[in-house]
Amino acid sequence: MAKKSAELPAIATAGDVARMAKVSQSAVSRAFTPGASVAPDTRKRILEAAEAVGYQPDMIARSLMSGRSNIVGVGVGNIVNPFLSATLDLLTIKLAEVGLRLLLFSTDDSSITQVPAREVLQYRLDAMVLLASALSDELAGHCARARVPVILYNRQAQAGAPVSSVSGDNITGGRSLAAFLCASGHSRFAFISGIAASLASQQRGSSFGAYVSEQGHAPPIVECGFHTYEGAAAAARQLLLRADRPDAIFCANDMMALAAIDVARSEFGLAVGRDISIVGFDDIAMARWPSFSLTTYAQSTARLVEETVAIIQSVRGGAEPIQTIIPGTLVVRNSARTPKVASWT
Amino acid sequence: MAKKSAELPAIATAGDVARMAKVSQSAVSRAFTPGASVAPDTRKRILEAAEAVGYQPDMIARSLMSGRSNIVGVGVGNIVNPFLSATLDLLTIKLAEVGLRLLLFSTDDSSITQVPAREVLQYRLDAMVLLASALSDELAGHCARARVPVILYNRQAQAGAPVSSVSGDNITGGRSLAAFLCASGHSRFAFISGIAASLASQQRGSSFGAYVSEQGHAPPIVECGFHTYEGAAAAARQLLLRADRPDAIFCANDMMALAAIDVARSEFGLAVGRDISIVGFDDIAMARWPSFSLTTYAQSTARLVEETVAIIQSVRGGAEPIQTIIPGTLVVRNSARTPKVASWT
DNA sequence: CTGAAAGCGCTTACAG
């Protein structure tokens, strides 16, 4: 309240509280430990004393003894992607609900999260989650040595890798979108991929391509959009300049689809949803904005995050790595032509 | 590499390294402390031993002694706003460059960041930065007691408050936009504000209103858009339904301006930039997308973040709170009518 | 239920 300068009372320790409540420091510790054995009224007395001096157990000291920090590390390459920022937002909230804090790692290299691998070791992290970014061997090694469980988000683990993963259903998604587009009568397909290293992008693209081929169409032309707006805009430009211009473009994520729509409309004068169909993957908030009205394969951020938190909890308890796939759903809007009959279900 | 299960070597401590290098544990500590006095070749020997066993100083233990964690807390209400996610991204990178880590706090209450105030106390944070969200008295009190310097980002501190702040130039921004719109011949103004508690929004709105009034126009009609797309869409709807429909709308941030554009265009069939002018504040990446081409007052995320990091560094060193205002620039695109003559400079 | 004591892995005066 008032403007005190340097004569603030020193921050209280368990010892201070013990003295006030006339108990041992151990008792104070127990009073703040969920299942510990303390007599109801000594605990009460202790908590009152703590309240009086504003005591809070020091997490740092607590971590030193317990060996865990109650902090989970999160590595993100491209927070600016709304799908990831929405995830980060929700993840922070959900982790807080179970008493976990989130330490954020980032990188200016958008291709692969080069999480400063050694840092991870130094914080006794309860877990490390990689948001839609690749796990370098170095980081994997460090985490293994430090016994920090790794969780891949929006990306499946390599078969046999000792890491957990929570992923959307890329295969079904790619096929659903392809089926929808085929049913709408398209015949010249293109795929704007994410970065080459992204398994999710690969899965989306190849399942899409597989379906299209099964239907007897030429395989999709592929351009790389690097998971970014700018990258995808360039890719779309390439595609639309071709003599054999595609009439349906699938983008490995929504952000890229928005770029493709913008380019098709503003640079080529195409009516998206009539002259050309463009679809994405994720269902970010912008997908439903009237300027885009994007047909896409929706992933539930809520479910992905919930699952992630659940996995963190169980692997913290020593469980084996868990690998899950969360189903998505096709969301039909207006950026792609709609089939005459509902044969594409 | 190989699949070891539980027989991993225990994680090395300074003691292990000391034994290997045949020095005291203190020596190991010194070898890892920048300015400490160690003979060049003992240091070398120690570092080799450390390398061999993969030793890294434990930050938790280090924090316990030093009293600081090298972690800065960041509270964000609405990460999904691209202005804030861009900031967060950059902040993480810049902090890492000076050896600081970022602990993320969030909230589902978008109005005021109710950072779990007591948590802040428990981590010996080097600083707490509040991204575009209000500082509750409770949090302020906790930070003061724990001697955690507070930095307000994108928001000015209350006069006399013992906190630092890094803010854009809301006053100049509001006036510039008003001048631009007046010069374009507009006469019926509206302002879509952010949440009521936001000082930044207030400043933008009142400086805008002041200029407009000075020019002899009626004061802007105000609707609250809550800093969100949905909120602003509703606000825009209200405005455009009025008998005295405004011909120029200023939105307190770009995100809301995009919503206003969408509503004006898709629900009212207005040609934005001709029938109506809509301007924003921030210059987020989407502002330059062709679908919006938003005229706005640009804030430099890079400069804001740089300044934030600089302030963190100096207040960590015990300096007094610093309050800075970073100038912005008017960015003219196509969402607003352009004046005939360049009289608005 | 409760206290005394050891210890988590470091840093930092203090002597040498």
Place this chain on the structure above:
DNA sequence: CTGAAAGCGCTTACAG
């Protein structure tokens, strides 16, 4: 330059 020792603020067996 280097080591022995104390101590950071807690938790956790171990006796009582």
